[in-house]
Amino acid sequence: MAKPPRLDEFQRIARFFAPLAGEGALCLKDDVALIDGPAGTQYVLKTDAIVEGVHFFPDDPPGQVAQKLLRVNLSDLAAKGAMPVGYLLTTALTVRQGEAWLAKFSAGLAADQRKYSIMLLGGDSTRTKGTATLSVTAIGRIAKGTAPLRGGARPGDAIYMTGTLGDAALGLSVAKGGLKNRSAAHRRFLLDRYRLPQPRLDLGRKIARVATAAMDISDGLVADLGHICEVSGVAAIVETARLPLSQAARVALKADPRLLEIILTGGDDYEILFTARAVPGRLPVTQIGRIEKGQGVTVLDGDGKKLRFKQSGYRHF
Amino acid sequence: MAKPPRLDEFQRIARFFAPLAGEGALCLKDDVALIDGPAGTQYVLKTDAIVEGVHFFPDDPPGQVAQKLLRVNLSDLAAKGAMPVGYLLTTALTVRQGEAWLAKFSAGLAADQRKYSIMLLGGDSTRTKGTATLSVTAIGRIAKGTAPLRGGARPGDAIYMTGTLGDAALGLSVAKGGLKNRSAAHRRFLLDRYRLPQPRLDLGRKIARVATAAMDISDGLVADLGHICEVSGVAAIVETARLPLSQAARVALKADPRLLEIILTGGDDYEILFTARAVPGRLPVTQIGRIEKGQGVTVLDGDGKKLRFKQSGYRHF
Numbered sequence A, B: 001m002a003k004p005p006r007l008d009e010f011q012r013i014a015r016f017f018a019p020l021a022g023e024g025a026l027c028l029k030d031d032v033a034l035i036d037g038p039a040g041t042q043y044v045l046k047t048d049a050i051v052e053g054v055h056f057f058p059d060d061p062p063g064q065v066a067q068k069l070l071r072v073n074l075s076d077l078a079a080k081g082a083m084p085v086g087y088l089l090t091t092a093l094t095v096r097q098g099e100a101w102l103a104k105f106s107a108g109l110a111a112d113q114r115k116y117s118i119m120l121l122g123g124d125s126t127r128t129k130g131t132a133t134l135s136v137t138a139i140g141r142i143a144k145g146t147a148p149l150r151g152g153a154r155p156g157d158a159i160y161m162t163g164t165l166g167d168a169a170l171g172l173s174v175a176k177g178g179l180k181n182r183s184a185a186h187r188r189f190l191l192d193r194y195r196l197p198q199p200r201l202d203l204g205r206k207i208a209r210v211a212t213a214a215m216d217i218s219d220g221l222v223a224d225l226g227h228i229c230e231v232s233g234v235a236a237i238v239e240t241a242r243l244p245l246s247q248a249a250r251v252a253l254k255a256d257p258r259l260l261e262i263i264l265t266g267g268d269d270y271e272i273l274f275t276a277r278a279v280p281g282r283l284p285v286t287q288i289g290r291i292e293k294g295q296g297v298t299v300l301d302g303d304g305k306k307l308r309f310k311q312s313g314y315r316h317f
Helices: A009-020 A062-079 A099-116 A167-175 A184-195 A201-208 A221-232 A247-255 A259-265 B009-020 B062-079 B099-116 B167-175 B184-195 B201-208 B221-232 B247-255 B259-265
Strands: A033-036 A041-051 A083-093 A119-127 A133-143 A158-162 A213-216 A235-239 A272-276 A285-292 A296-300 A306-310 A313-316 B033-036 B041-051 B083-093 B119-127 B133-143 B158-162 B213-216 B235-239 B272-276 B285-292 B296-300 B306-310 B313-316
Touching: A009 B099, A009 B119, A033 B083, A033 B119, A041 A062, A041 B083, A041 B133, A062 A083, A062 A099, A062 A133, A062 A201, A062 A213, A062 A272, A083 A099, A083 A201, A083 B033, A083 B041, A083 B133, A099 A119, A099 B009, A119 B009, A119 B033, A133 B041, A133 B083, A133 B133, A158 A201, A167 A184, A167 A247, A167 A259, A184 A247, A201 A213, A201 A272, A213 A221, A221 A235, A221 A259, A221 A272, A221 A296, A247 A259, A272 A285, B041 B062, B062 B083, B062 B099, B062 B133, B062 B201, B062 B213, B062 B272, B083 B099, B083 B201, B099 B119, B158 B201, B167 B184, B167 B247, B167 B259, B184 B247, B201 B213, B201 B272, B213 B221, B221 B235, B221 B259, B221 B272, B221 B296, B247 B259, B272 B285
Parallel strands: A041 B119, A083 A119, A119 B041, A235 A296, B083 B119, B235 B296
Antiparallel strands: A033 A041, A041 A133, A083 A133, A158 A272, A158 A285, A213 A272, A235 A285, A296 A306, A306 A313, B033 B041, B041 B133, B083 B133, B158 B272, B158 B285, B213 B272, B235 B285, B296 B306, B306 B313
């Protein structure tokens, strides 16, 4: 008897977890949950786990592991315009994470607590014999009803993003031994962008005032824009000529145009992707496309030709 | 050069995590965190992780794993008198947890959502190659300032607990192949008490009105009462003659008096342990001892002689 095809993560969530979701969970179609806070506020709740061997490695600097864990959650708060309040931490650690590791890990947390004015609120600490798994539940605060969600994009909106695209995915290539013919400075820059996200918290609060939909780019631009399109019931057109690229990414792409695929579909950027009718000129964001009627994400190359994406890859029609 | 002695979990928390804790975290000296909610309420937040091979096993019924994960967190809310609101769930699963496993797991969650009137608020779902790790952040609500914490026990208070003591620890013995000479019905009862905690939510709300300190019994009576004594700066006297025992535990203890150690120090009861000046007569709880000046937990046997505990064991003076 043929085995039924395995469900991917999104299908597993849709089948097994979405039916459990209640008010505040936004049908699990958003990155965050919302619950009422004091005096006309709401708490924005986000939980994310990282796994040894998948999201980090035993010889990664422990302080950096701590900060990445915290920041991937803060990035979701940033996309909702939230002011971070604090976080809960669960750690299931192996013998590989001894006291020296823990000391550096907690120093990393302490540094980011100062940087982002947040505090540890509670947690759970347990042992495991297998792989270490760490999770954070981050809590932020907004004025009630002001969070831009995934479902608000409308035809006629423009599509914007903060920062630059693809550096983290290129940095992952560097970490894996790729991009050897790039300069040491560029390789270092890309690697840093991969290793340590910079949640756009200040900018996120300004964006929330004008955005019709917003999320952070964690799975890659095409996939994440696809989430906005699906929940909003709209289509997106992205023009590659408009994409904000760092100097390092621009030079790498010029030397090897095939890197465009990685830039467009790689993850871990942790920039804010959003839609809006318009934005104030002083907002340091880049328009990368527009929302239209229809469905799906269309990417136009420099000549205005459509690129088509299959999962994480793409090909010309 | 001698290796420094390894810190236990409490020492690791005290050294590496307590310095990170802020307002609302209760210095990590409580099981829960508190943040302000709407209209004079507070949210009670609790996070707990379970690990494959440590807290559950690949062939445990998945629905029961789900319910245990949820209920150990709800039990902490119960001890603070909270009304559960919802929970966030992170799952890092292996190939051993396939779709059939997930279907049963989510059915277990669905059943408990109905039982406890709670909803899934959000989560994160990831793969791991090692051991599965699951964590829940449970959220409950109380009237502001009404949660009985660990630090409020005072000399002259009586010590009480809900339900019966030691069934879960004896159930664990059954699961490991012990207590073979007990009846099938008693073995089944004890096993159920180990496998499926019954968070005392309704009773917890009544207890919160009178308790000076409260927590749930998860690490064992002696250890958990020790936490209350340490944070409150008091001593506790427990009389074994007063301990509430189930019929199954009573029969087993009569047959083998050495089981008293397991009953007093075994974990996983998830009953509420609390101190109060007095309780209303209709409250179905049992007084098991009293709070005095001093420090530490003293247990008196049936003849009024002191038992002394070393870690999880005990011996006569």
